Amino acid sequence: MAMTTPERMNHPDDVDGENVDADLLSSLYETMVAVRHLDLDAVAMQRQGIIPGYAPMRGQEAAQVGSAAALERTVDFAFPTYRELGVAIALGVDPVSYLASHQGAWHGGLWNPAETHLAPLNAVVGGAVTHAVGWAMGARLDHSDGVAIAYFGDGASSQGDVHEAMNFAGIYELPVVFFCQNNGWAISVPTESQVAGGSVAARAEGYGLVGNRVDGNDVIAVHRATEAAILRARSGGGATVIEAMTYRAGPHSTSDDPGRYRTLAEEQDWLTRDPLTVAEARLRALGYVDAYFEGVEVQARERAAEVRDGVAALGGRPGEEMFDFVFAEPTASLLEQRRAWQEASRG
Amino acid sequence: MQRALNRALDDALAADDRTLVFGQDVGPLGGVFRVTDGLNAKYGDERVFDTPLAESGIMGMAVGLAMAGWRPVPEIQFDGFSYPAIDQLVNQVGRMHYRSRGTLPMPITLRLPSFGGIRAPEHHGESLEALFAHVPGLKVVSPSNPAEAYALLRQAIDDPDPVVFMEPKSRYWHKAGFDEAMAAERLPVGTSRIVRPGRHVTLIAWGAMVARCLQAAELGAEDGVEIEVVDLRWLKPIDAAGVAESVSRTRRAVVVHEAPLTAGLGAEVSALLMEHCFSDLRAPVGRVTGYDVPYPSPVLEDEYLPSIDRILEAVQRTLEYRRG
Numbered sequence: 001m002a003m004t005t006p007e008r009m010n011h012p013d014d015v016d017g018e019n020v021d022a023d024l025l026s027s028l029y030e031t032m033v034a035v036r037h038l039d040l041d042a043v044a045m046q047r048q049g050i051i052p053g054y055a056p057m058r059g060q061e062a063a064q065v066g067s068a069a070a071l072e073r074t075v076d077f078a079f080p081t082y083r084e085l086g087v088a089i090a091l092g093v094d095p096v097s098y099l100a101s102h103q104g105a106w107h108g109g110l111w112n113p114a115e116t117h118l119a120p121l122n123a124v125v126g127g128a129v130t131h132a133v134g135w136a137m138g139a140r141l142d143h144s145d146g147v148a149i150a151y152f153g154d155g156a157s158s159q160g161d162v163h164e165a166m167n168f169a170g171i172y173e174l175p176v177v178f179f180c181q182n183n184g185w186a187i188s189v190p191t192e193s194q195v196a197g198g199s200v201a202a203r204a205e206g207y208g209l210v211g212n213r214v215d216g217n218d219v220i221a222v223h224r225a226t227e228a229a230i231l232r233a234r235s236g237g238g239a240t241v242i243e244a245m246t247y248r249a250g251p252h253s254t255s256d257d258p259g260r261y262r263t264l265a266e267e268q269d270w271l272t273r274d275p276l277t278v279a280e281a282r283l284r285a286l287g288y289v290d291a292y293f294e295g296v297e298v299q300a301r302e303r304a305a306e307v308r309d310g311v312a313a314l315g316g317r318p319g320e321e322m323f324d325f326v327f328a329e330p331t332a333s334l335l336e337q338r339r340a341w342q343e344a345s346r347g
Numbered sequence: 348m349q350r351a352l353n354r355a356l357d358d359a360l361a362a363d364d365r366t367l368v369f370g371q372d373v374g375p376l377g378g379v380f381r382v383t384d385g386l387n388a389k390y391g392d393e394r395v396f397d398t399p400l401a402e403s404g405i406m407g408m409a410v411g412l413a414m415a416g417w418r419p420v421p422e423i424q425f426d427g428f429s430y431p432a433i434d435q436l437v438n439q440v441g442r443m444h445y446r447s448r449g450t451l452p453m454p455i456t457l458r459l460p461s462f463g464g465i466r467a468p469e470h471h472g473e474s475l476e477a478l479f480a481h482v483p484g485l486k487v488v489s490p491s492n493p494a495e496a497y498a499l500l501r502q503a504i505d506d507p508d509p510v511v512f513m514e515p516k517s518r519y520w521h522k523a524g525f526d527e528a529m530a531a532e533r534l535p536v537g538t539s540r541i542v543r544p545g546r547h548v549t550l551i552a553w554g555a556m557v558a559r560c561l562q563a564a565e566l567g568a569e570d571g572v573e574i575e576v577v578d579l580r581w582l583k584p585i586d587a588a589g590v591a592e593s594v595s596r597t598r599r600a601v602v603v604h605e606a607p608l609t610a611g612l613g614a615e616v617s618a619l620l621m622e623h624c625f626s627d628l629r630a631p632v633g634r635v636t637g638y639d640v641p642y643p644s645p646v647l648e649d650e651y652l653p654s655i656d657r658i659l660e661a662v663q664r665t666l667e668y669r670r671g
Binding site: 077106107108110112113114115119120122124127128129130131132133134135136137138139141142146148160161164165167168171321324325326327328329331332333 | 367393398399401403404406407408409410411412413414415416417419431434435438439443444445446447448449450451452483484486507508536537584585587588
């Protein structure tokens with residue numbers, strides 16, 4: 001099966017939702033709808049010139065929300081790349097602080113990683129996977145229960161850092177979850193031209209890790225797989241590679257044209273497995289009715305409007321900040337450069 | 348010097364139990380240069396440990412450990428093998444404090460056996476200081492004698508920012524008396540030292556080249572030329588004021604380094620002198636450096652490295668300089 005067609009994986013509880021915790025599912029669904037609106041609004045804001053660029057994540061809500069919701073926010077730590085809006089929202093990070101990165105205020109975003117346990121945005125897709133390994137080692141040395149989760153894509157899985165990180169995690173038996181969102185495309189290169197050896201999950205075995213490929217559009221499947229991986233890591237069982245098979249429904253970024261490398265038919269085929277549609281069907285099977293869905297929709301729209309106002313009001317940053325965070329204390333040379341900047345900006 | 352570094356690591360590990368030493372072969376073997384000798388036995392596998400042979404992974408792990416509140420002191424076994432770690436150094440180590448707006452400090456000290464002069468195979472004799480110094484967010488330092496090696500390594504490990512600590516491997520076996528008083532001295536970040544006073548010309552060097560400049564100064568003295576030798580020590584931040592003070596007195600300067608000429612740190616020092624003491628200069632700032640070639644094989648090493656003769660010739664040119 002080509003990886004760029006939706007995989008219809010069987011789950012015993014797929015049909016009637018019997019074994020699904022309704023409260024959990026509805027809470028995940030509500031977060032996903034909120035994220036969907038924020039994501040669509042971010043694209044709109046880019047089109048309207050409010051933000052210079054954005055990496056849309058529509059289609060990946062289940063993978064991101066399902067996994068991040070399984071983390072214990074106060075003890076675990078998440079390492080994103082740059083398409084992790086859903087992770088940030090599920091972890092309770094302020095959406096305006098998150099989108100501040102795309103608005104151009106600060107590369108890493110404006111949230112406090114030390115407090116929120118979400119590392120700053122990282123444009124080097126494999127780089128932060130090694131950080132998760134280091135953080136996990138630190139947590140274990142502290143005898144804390146902390147588990148690190150590293151988010152990366154099928155493209156990043158080609159990078160040496162990801163392999164080095166998995167090998168380190170295997171050698172040191174560290175509490176890490178390697179969470180690959182296989183969204184089918186590394187910009188224009190499809191998974192089958194990117195991932196050798198069958199799958200990213202299949203690589204786990206070679207490092208002595210557990211590999212698990214899940215339906216990344218099924219929020220419950222993702223949540224369960226992540227929960228199991230975290231439990232395993234927390235109890236000293238070591239690292240897991242989760243490969244969530246999903247689809248990037250939109251372009252790679254707001255400057256990308258997917259029409260040059262994939263077909264509309266493929267995109268529409270995947271739409272039938274949209275994570276929100278999948279979750280909604282399940283909720284309806286559990287007895288949720290129109291009024292509920294309308295309520296969720298209204299709430300998400302209102303929240304998105306607030307965030308939009310917040311992003312529009314962000315404005316620029318004081319120029320001094322450019323010099324302030326290079327070192328703990330600026331060097332004499334940096335102070336001199338700041339003074340020169342002040343002089344120049346006054347003139 | 349390698350014993351002084353070993354003692355500095357030992358004392359740093361004892362002083363702060365958040366300090367971790369790791370890298371390839373730093374455990375039971377004690378490092379290929381024995382700088383970590385005995386530390387694994389003394390502090391155990393959790394504080395001093397071997398890593399897989401993966402330089403980028405080592406640096407990336409250091410970033411994560413720092414984020415978790417530890418004070419990592421990783422070693423990359425040889426300068427030339429730090430190239431695979433440069434992505435992490437540039438894109439992560441040097442930027443995380445900035446990217447996170449100061450909320451994720453990176454108190455990492457990368458120990459890097461550096462420079463040539465030991466008749467080693469390819470990739471074991473690189474001089475990467477200009478490359479590291481060019482990276483925002485990194486500090487760079489290199490000691491020239493055992494006592495300063497101790498003091499500077501302690502200083503680097505205590506520093507809240509990432510420091511690339513370049514150990515001149517040709518000086519590892521240098522046994523010049525370990526001066527307890529000097530070792531105990533504070534050598535603040537960004538300070539240089541006049542290691543030999545003189546009044547006719549200032550030689551500026553770091554690492555192993557300091558000893559060579561001192562030899563040149565000895566010979567110069569026989570001919571009545573009083574050469575001042577400044578050990579730059581901190582290659583970033585550079586002690587521009589300190590170096591300029593010396594050159595303002597001697598009015599002549601030659602920078603000596605092992606790294607290739609083009610875009611080497613000598614160019615930076617020269618530019619700083621132009622900015623700080625242009626009117627005092629009686630001659631253009633000279634440079635004696637390696638050549639713009641890959642670090643050569645052992646039999647050509649002496650042809651490549653700045654020799655005492657090349658240094659003295661440059662001094663002579665500077666002294667004889669006449670405005671056209």
